[in-house]
Amino acid sequence: MDKVTALQPAERVRLDADRLETLYTQLGARGAEDVVCRALEEIAARLARAERDYRAARFDEMRKGCRGLIGMAEEVGMARVARVARDVTACIDAGDGTALGATFARLLRIAERSLCEIWDMQDSSF
Numbered sequence: 355m356d357k358v359t360a361l362q363p364a365e366r367v368r369l370d371a372d373r374l375e376t377l378y379t380q381l382g383a384r385g386a387e388d389v390v391c392r393a394l395e396e397i398a399a400r401l402a403r404a405e406r407d408y409r410a411a412r413f414d415e416m417r418k419g420c421r422g423l424i425g426m427a428e429e430v431g432m433a434r435v436a437r438v439a440r441d442v443t444a445c446i447d448a449g450d451g452t453a454l455g456a457t458f459a460r461l462l463r464i465a466e467r468s469l470c471e472i473w474d475m476q477d478s479s480f
Contacts, residue, residue, distance in 0.1 A: 365460075367467040370431030374472075377430070393430045394469060397423060401465050404442075408458055417446045420461075432468045435461070 378386040400419045407416035420439045427435040438461045445454035 365434075365464060365467075367464060367471050368434065369468060369471055370433055373429075373431035390430050390472070393426050394472060397426050397430075397432075397435070397465065398469060400426075401462065404458070405462065408454075413446050413454075417443050420446075427465075427468075430472060432465075432472065435465050435468050438464055 374386070374390070377389060380386075381389060400423050404416050404419040404423075407413070407419065420442045423439045424436045427433070427439065438457065441457050442454065442461050445457050
């Protein structure tokens, strides 16, 4: 057991392009961009707050932030972020600190990649 392997978790990020197209169709380009930009800013802010709450062991506050993330992520086609945020709240509810640490790290990874992906998608036309 002298060998240690560093794991580099990586998951494909898939955004719901249909959801974004629907927003653009319903709200027009300017309206959809406003909604998406505000949602992305709020998602990023909630993730940062959740990370601070996690480090300070304020799990009730962390849970509230992650619950709020779910609807926003779904609104802009980030279904995987929403699903993992649900998993984080389930870990908090179960009081499973080990699972919470792993699942929250996954949420941060997926959300970061999803935020980058959606910004890139916004640069292309719908």
